[in-house]
Amino acid sequence: MTLTIGLTGGIASGKSTVTEMIRGLGIPVIDADQVARDVVKVGEEAYEQIIKTFGQDILQENGEIDRAKLGAIVFYNEQERKKLNAIVHPAVRRRMLAEKEAYVQKGAKTIVLDIPLLFESELTHLIDKIIVVYVDNDIQLERLMKRNGFSEEEALARIRSQMPLHEKVKKADAVINNNGTIEETKQQLLQILKEWNAL
């Protein structure tokens, strides 16, 4: 039996930092942000639907989707965001399920699915246990502005487009508090994986 762990949190709460650690332990990770990029590549069905819905203006000169332009639309307008989610999420769900099955077939002991919108996009049925990576609001804002070079307004638009982190914490089987140092975060991760016999 494979243990499937869902790793979630808020934007810039530290999911990628934690998945790096998990990969370092030899546990496979499927990254929903990466899958969401793959399913909108030129020629994919979701790519065509995005152009139909948002027009040619959101394309770069080489025909690829201009993510900054699309982000500037969807993170400021809930209706537009819902339209994009309705196109991208079903394709993400299908591919995540297929990738997960491939690891299960190979007999992996543990798999981690890194899904920022785990609760928002109805993917909880894919997993057995949920870890939420938590940070305080002010630290999240500061790290997001620093990492992406966003203004406070740009960062807040993204944070506000997600379920509040304290609500995600209530739905978690385990919480990693990432307010502290990277080492403190790693110790919490190891403790959880040991408790779940996931190593």
Ligand SMILES: CC(C)(COP(=O)(O)OP(=O)(O)OC[C@H]1O[C@@H](n2cnc3c(N)ncnc32)[C@H](O)[C@@H]1O)[C@@H](O)C(=O)NCCC(=O)NCCS
């Ligand atoms: C709007 C897009 C083009 C912006 O791309 P960009 O390269 O700037 O951001 P990236 O994809 O790396 O996402 C960064 C973070 O933004 C947050 N985020 C992304 N999409 C959404 C969304 N629809 N709603 C809320 N938060 C989101 C997540 O925390 C994610 O980790 C892109 O995020 C997208 O296509 N989103 C829709 C698909 C989706 O929901 N992806 C999330 C995982 S399923």
Ligand SMILES: Nc1ncnc2c1ncn2[C@@H]1O[C@H](COP(=O)(O)OP(=O)(O)OP(=O)(O)O)[C@@H](O)[C@H]1O
């Ligand atoms: N404990 C920590 N101490 C200091 N900086 C940290 C810590 N954890 C993460 N960071 C930094 O905060 C930023 C956000 O972390 P990370 O990219 O892991 O978040 P994420 O949840 O994967 O974000 P996204 O949802 O956008 O994919 C990064 O620049 C990372 O280097």
